[in-house]
Amino acid sequence: MTALADALIAARRSNRTLDAAPWTDALQDAAQAYEVQDAVAAALDWFGDEGAVPGHWKSGGGSRSVTLTHAPLPPSGVRQSPANFDDLVFHTPGIESEIALRLGQDVTLEQAAKLDHDNSGSLIDAMAVSIEIVDSRWQDLASTPALLRLADSQVHGALVLGEWQPYAAIDWASQRCETRIGDGEVVVREGTHPLADPAWLLPIWLRHITRHGQTARAGTVVTTGSWVGVLPCRRGDQVTAEFAGIGAVRLRV
Template sequence: MNIERAADILYKAENERRQVAMLSQDNPDMTIDDAYMVQLRNIARRVEAGEKIVGMKIGLTSKAMQQLLGVDVPDYGHLLSSMLLLEGQPCLADELIQPKVEGELAFCLRAPLKGPSVTIADVYNATEYVVPALEIVDSRIKDWKIKLVDTIADNGSSARLVVGSRMTPIHQVDMRLTGMTLEKNGELVNSGTTAEVWGNPAAAVAWLANALSAYDIELAAGSIVLAGALTAALPAKAGDSFTASFCGLGSVSVRFV
């Protein structure tokens, strides 16, 4: 397939805030490696334009989402400086196309992680602290009708992220049994535990470090890693507000305007 052409389509769609057809429709033989090459091409463009990579996000960590797309592994995308919202800073809905909100744990690394042999213990040792986070996903693919290669090429459907200000050392967190509630406009809509993320979100981070080694990429010290959603994503529009609260770890909120 033509990597450059596919990257152009998604790059323009994001900049122009418009939806495009599934890439996999016109490229039925598109592979996962092709899709990551498209993603990396557009990340390189944005870095060349002055943006910075601040971390990575992991997607498709829950069994329900994997079954929905017919896959058995997660995927990942890059987090850029332009995506990061400070707590209390509103999210501008008109900058996005069809956003949704997910509650996640964010790992903040004090040491680098590079595969291919990273373990869960390595993730614990490299993590400075964890914080509650909200990921705002968005798809440039029309109506969220995507296959795995479409979302990978589209940078894992990344858009924005908000990280909480309460920092908890990872060794103080039960990575299997920490509960989360996700509220929309003051109403409890979803709840789950960290076990929903591959049994332990640290396992997802280890998977990511090992998967990135195929492209000679490491998770750098200081990186933010979004480990994957605990519950289904909720659609968002101007006027909506969302809060994710984690037992013992505090909460994080965002408002759309």
């Protein structure tokens, strides 16, 4: 694991990508992938105060029947809309249109252990439209094993947040999402969140981020999974995402 962490740290520092083939068997389980995440973050000094829960996260999965995955997000790539990323390096960026949620109170390890899918929504005070730019330190992402993706911050590139709105458990099944990249056609989706409700992941995510005994502080943000899959984009593209009744975000890749 140490060698893998060192390789990912070097790749980030030099803005290059890695061949996944030599690392295919480097990780045995998700716990080891999360250890690599932590080692990379510590080496690059993403979060400063050792032991504190990072302020921004991604979490999610393809359905409720699969194991959800999580990754803390480096602050340098978290920006408010409208955002410009000319200063960051991306290799093969893609766009995910999402809803972000914000904790309205502190959550301890003991509190997280008692949460379920019905009572965790009360911990959220606000929601916002978000766009995640996904990007990878792996050269051929399609052939890269899931654990290596997870170790690489679950292939996170950057995050843009829109204006915060009071949180409400709305009818997500009829929620409309419109995404446009450059001069392309608008991609329209309705009710396509993979978990049916962005808040469904809250108890699982909160147990993960407090698992070492830390407290997740009020104001901690999680972006909750794509409504559009991953849409390819290029450097310089202007991207917008709008969720009817919630808001919109805009960025330049």
